[in-house]
Amino acid sequence: MKKRGKILFWGSAFLLLLNFASTIYLNITVPNPEWDWSRIDTSKVSFPDKFLWGAATSAYQIEGGLYNNNWYLWERTPQRFGVPRIARDEKCGLAANHYELYKEDVKLMAEFGLNAYRFSIEWSRIEPREGEFDQKAIEHYRDLIRRLKAAKIEPMITLHHFTDPIWFVDLGGWEKEQNLAYWMRYARRMFQEFQSEVTYWSTFNEFNLVPVSGWLEGGFPPGKTDFHLFATVSKHMLMGHVQTYLEFKKLSRTKKHQVGAILAILEARPYNRWFILDWLAAYYEERIWMQAMIEFFATGRYHVKLPFRDSFTYTDTDGIRAMDFFGINYYTRTAVVFNFFSPTFYYRIQLPGFPKTDMGWAIYPEGLYFAVKRYASLGVPIIITESGVADATDTIRARFIQQHLYVLSEILRAGYDVRGFYYWSLLDNFEWLEGFEKRFGLFEVDYKTFKRTLREGSKEYQKIIRQFPGRGGS
Ligand code: FCB
Secondary structure: HHHHHHHHHHHHHHHHHHHHHHHHHHHHHHOOOOOOOOHHHOOOOOOOOOOOOEEEEEEEHHOOOOOOOOHHHOOOOOHHHHHHOOOHHOOOOOOOOOOHHHHHHHHHHHHOOOOOOEEEOOOOHHEOOOEOOOOHHHHHHHHHHHHHHHHOOEEEEEOOOOOOHHHHHOHHHHHHHHHHHHHHHHHHHHHHHHOOOEEEEEEEEEOOOOHHHHOOOOOOOOOOOOHHHHHHHHHHHHHHHHHHHHHHHHHHOOOOOEEEEEEEEEEEEOOOOOHHHHHHOOOOOOHHHHHHHHHHHHHHHEEEEEEEOEEEEEEOHOOOOOOOEEEEEEEEEEEEEEEOOOOOEEEEEEOOOOOEEOOOEEEEOOOHHHHHHHHHHHOOOOEEEEOOOOOOOOOOOOHHHHHHHHOOOOOOOOOEEEEEEEEEEOOOOOOHHHOOOOOOOOHHHHHHHOOOOEEOOOHHHHHHHHHOOOOOOO
16 A cells, blocks of 8 residues: 555656656747737838739628538538537528629729639539539639629639538548549639639638548538548548649649648647646647648648547658648637547637637737748748638727738748738628628628628728739739
8 A cells, every 4th residue: 555655656746747847848949929019010011012912702601592512401400409500590591692792792802902802613503413514603703703803803713612512422522532533523624614814723721621620520511520531531632632733733724823722720839838738739739730731741741640549641742842822821829728538639729818809719910920930841932811800890800900911011021922911801701600790801791781881990901902002913
């Protein structure tokens, strides 16, 4: 008994010591930088002559009338005990009615002063049934593109922004490698249709977030929590990206097309900087969330692991730098808490002590700087393909924009090759699990009349664009 007590005592003392020694080391070598915003004059900015000043949207979130994809089904598939998937059990329905009002929306962009616009093409509209392409839908997007170009707004197409046609899901969707052939047929067709008018292309929006949310954490469709499936879907999306990139490079008549990869950048910090297991959890969370994919584009090797549980590796050297630009979607950073009982052995929370947006996301503008610094090592130009704020009362939008554009200006001043910035979003829209309550728009949308109204806070963005008009990209 006495012996056991001794072992317990010295064992605990040893672990405590180990914890402190390692966290002291980590606290010194991995700092947690924060800028003192009270001493920063955010009006001191400057931007290059040529710069993409844009806004971003996605089809499902603004178009309306999309009843043939996985999100339509998801809204109608309650969770356990009948709890709705979407806040207040909202349905996307007509969204911001942009499919009808797109001509007016292009006028709004032009009046605002944007020289770039990023939007997604809805696969389930283009190919409503397997192998049947809808020419009317193709012409709709062609008209949108032509109107943008006539207004001197550079279009950027996203081929996939979270939604899959129902027929694709029924065939096993991203879980099956053979389904990549369907994806490639759609992607190829879009490139053939629009390559003469559109220079900027992106494959999947946030193809790190899609497998994590859909197959590991289960919040997005299809709502699974299976590490192996998560990694398999990640692999198939990486393959889909690389194949699309190589194919577009081959098909490009001008060789000027810019095909990018867009990821959701979310740095993870240990919640308790004096607890080694929080550090470990933050390390694995960051790898699973984004680092493994980024490493794939640097080395050709994708490797994810949950210690003592499972691991997965996929290698393809064609993946090395398979992009003309790296798209960063940046909103916030998170804190990670170790929890042995969660499927991933950690959970994510918001960092305490920071002002928050209506999404509850901590406002951390300098994180954009650190992200660019970190990913510049990929050796390709960077575009900030999304950054923005949910702010229904429009009280923090102006400051948010000032701070983020100040950070952007500092990034450029330090010499990083960043080509553009797309504010999320042009219009208020359907924010996935959160529904319509979260107001991201430069323009407010009245969902009864679909009237658009420019928000006061958005004028900060307009001011900067007027001061540094840039020109579009190509
Ligand atoms: C990003 C998504 C975008 C929007 C913003 C708030 O992760 O790409 O569709 O929902 O978050």
